[in-house]
Amino acid sequence: MSTLASKLKELEELTSNAKKIQDDMLEEILKANANTEYLRRFLHGSSDKKLFQKNVPVSSYEDVKPYIERVANGEPSYIISGEPITNFLLSTGTSGGKPKIYPTNNKYFEDFAFFLALSSAIISKYVDGVQEGKMIMFLNTIMLSTTPSGLDLAPATTSYAMSDYFKKQPSKCYTSPDEVILCVDSKQSMYCHLLCGLVQREEVVSMASSFASTLVQAISFLETHWKELCANIRSGHVSEWITDLSCRESVSAILGGPNLDLANLIERECIQKSWEGIITRLWPNIKYIRSISTGQMSQHIPTLEFYSNNLHLFSPYYAASETFFGVNVNPLCKPQDISYTFVPNMSYFEFLLVDEGINEEIVDLVDVKIGCYYEPLVTNHFGLYRYKMGDILQVTGFYNSAPQFKFVRRKNAVISVQVETTTEEDLLKALNHAAHVLESSGLMLMGFTCYSDISTNPGHYVLYWELKAKKTNGIVKLDNKVMVECCCVVEDSFNVIYKTLRSKSGQIGPLEIRVVQQGTFDSLMEYFISKGASASQYKAPVCINSPAVLAILEDKVLARFFSDKSPPV
Template identity: 40%
Template sequence: MARSSTLPSPMACDQEDAKALHSGTSGGEPKLFPSIKEEQQRRMFLCTLVMPVMNLYVKGLAKGKGLYFMFSKSETETPGGLVARSALTSLYKSDHFKNRPYNPYYISTSPNEAIYCTDTLQSIYTQMLCGLYEREQVNRVGMVFASGLLRVIRFLQLNWQQLTHDIRTGSLNPKLTDTSIRQYMTQILAQRDASSECFFGINLNPMCKPSEVSYTIMPNMAYFEFLPHEPNSMRLTHSKLVDLVDVKVGEEYELVITTYTGLYRYQVGDILRVTRFHNSAPQFQFIRRKNMVLGIDTDKTDETELQAAVENASQLLREFNTSVVEYTSYADTTTIPGHYVIYWELLGKNSANSPSDKVLEQCCLTMEESLNSVYRRCRVADKSIGPLEIRIVKNETFEQLMDYAISRGTSMNQYKVPRCVSSKPIVDLLDSRVLSKHFSPSLPHWTSELRL
């Protein structure tokens, strides 16, 4: 399970120990973590294990090539003179990657020149162009996170005409200004007959439903301990830590790691649930990020509950052939009382049959009905929370949100949409693209009766 945007990212540099940059995509600035060169071998081991597992379920993966989108970020330097890179940048610039042996599972159409280009748009364009040029050999497409792949698909929708023009004419988009890319692509297009942390688990059943995904912990990646999840506890109590062999099926734990690179009992922030055992190895399902919580008063709404509420409310949009493309949330305390603000980017197939204001107001109420009893008590009895608000934003708003994160040092490889935001620049960006605002028209159901 390579959740490299939420785990510390110690990846080795080419010739020396260095610092690795945490991507900071879960709501914070990038952090520095120690790195040693030897860590690469463990990571490469896990990477090479993934495709053979996939081949058990999807035959023929060793044939053809893969259109794998890979991106590097600019390097920085610590005050002491050490190089600081993101985890995947360190991997791509390492000797392990540059001198990797032949592996039929990992033949990629993406050239190193594009991977090493730190201009994200030029890198995407070049990798997409190479993949399309060798389209008859491509039999698989991939990226670290699905959210990034969705953006790449959107990029193709917006730029397919220029891409096909380049292939048809053998010319190159003048917006590609990177010298190494232009030199490489000029040769390719002229040839008409050319063909943050630690990783910690693998999905041994890759064809299962997304809701059923479980990961088997790889004990050689780090030393893993598990803190029984107590929602109201923010303090790590070592006496409560559970070893890998002692976890129990059905229980939830916060992951705690001690790495070869020097992190000691680092609280990752991922909440995992033990689902089953593979032989003697426990398998875990990712439940949510710890502390990704909306709250106004005594209420606490975590990522899982918010996701369920959005899914329930979005059912009302189906008859209009409309869906929620992306969403995030914000606890607005500038009003009295404060209230939840949910930002929705919608995709509709028929603009003439878009959902009305009344329908969107009902979506607000449906979300409130889906939230926990503490929230509903605060709304109904305490009146300490105001009506939930949905703000509809313009198309491509969440792409701009990604662009902002990338400009702040996040790698596109590791970006995920934050489900709860508080940063003023991010809130300002979202508010600048609001098309309409809608509030819950009535109070959600709540009763103070106790049932035995």
């Protein structure tokens, strides 16, 4: 049996026996961890499931942070984990504020490799020929740091790329050599990824990154640097500013020597007035794009569809630094219909029902109900017990006995100035409506964030938008009528409480859109990278309250527009 077929068979077995695998998973975790300092006070050494559910409290990061920090500072792993802690994973800190650190060991990287192989098997089942070609993978690393006790501390993608599990992958599946992926300079890495991908354009069958935002950034980078890339291909020499020696040498070997025909071909495509379909024009054999495009990443779907001539977007899995959750078993579905089938051998999963009328009802993985909304609780091997993820998911169905979930929003990503709460889901829905208005002016939304401005009376919502013309080098012309209409369309998409406070009582002021210079969201990313975030895992914050981040945005504001009418209730 081929590796791909065996992975698909394994998926069937796992999802068909979800209840037993979950019970066995909890028993395995508790037997290893019941005598840790954290769990002993609740379980007194027992591995009984009922006692666990009765006595162990639901936890947040603030609850486990003191224990995690003690291990990071050199105290024994058994404070929180019966298994040795060998690494710490660093979250980016862009979703919920400050970066968090999570203890782990090689099992996490084993699971990482399993999920990559599983998603590869799933797409291969539906799309022919993807195993024969190569993938342009926009993956890079950051400099490893260490905890006070000397253990490695890095984002999950960096830690995985430096692990033995990454090295065991087929070396020829990516257009870029390992030296480019391991380059810690994100600009040099991006340039070399594109150069390698262009040189091997005929072999490319897919393009990938962790998040959709990285792919949009890659195309913007290409738009800025294509002339230089063509010059490199024409001369057979890599630009002098690529100073990472191992990266330079490996890319030079792929470049091979001068290639005038290829340079001229790329130039002919890039010099055109519109970059619509540029991905399929430069990489004619590409079959799909693989990247997370759910949640806040859904804002980039229209842009990627424009650049790729509506090439299929495959959102492969739902994962986090805490654990791996589920895979997309229907890779050809529309982006808005993506659900993730939970894989029961990753961690022990419970679900907190999100319903104001029910008090903290918690159910097992196989007992969730279709249509209901839940927040997942994670119990893993490394020290998280009934840990609240802060994500809101909706059950859409079952695959065998394993439930399928649609990612709805981050629980804490809300904006509010009064008693109303506008969620991430509300904002993304509103942006989708406004995008249709922008389209009439030949504009695309390249990035957004928002905050509650309560310095005014009444307070109001501020949305920062970075816009781009669909035509190459096109000037972004801001039509006041169009932009004011965008403000109104956004407000009209919000819930009835917002509209009532805005229209009838005047407790919320007119919504404001502040258009910022092109490249502003790149500057935002550079700021977070300077604070330790990874370019591969970076997600622009949906809502902000950091004075430093606001200062970056305010410095780039080109124009301000306000809603000129109250939304109908």
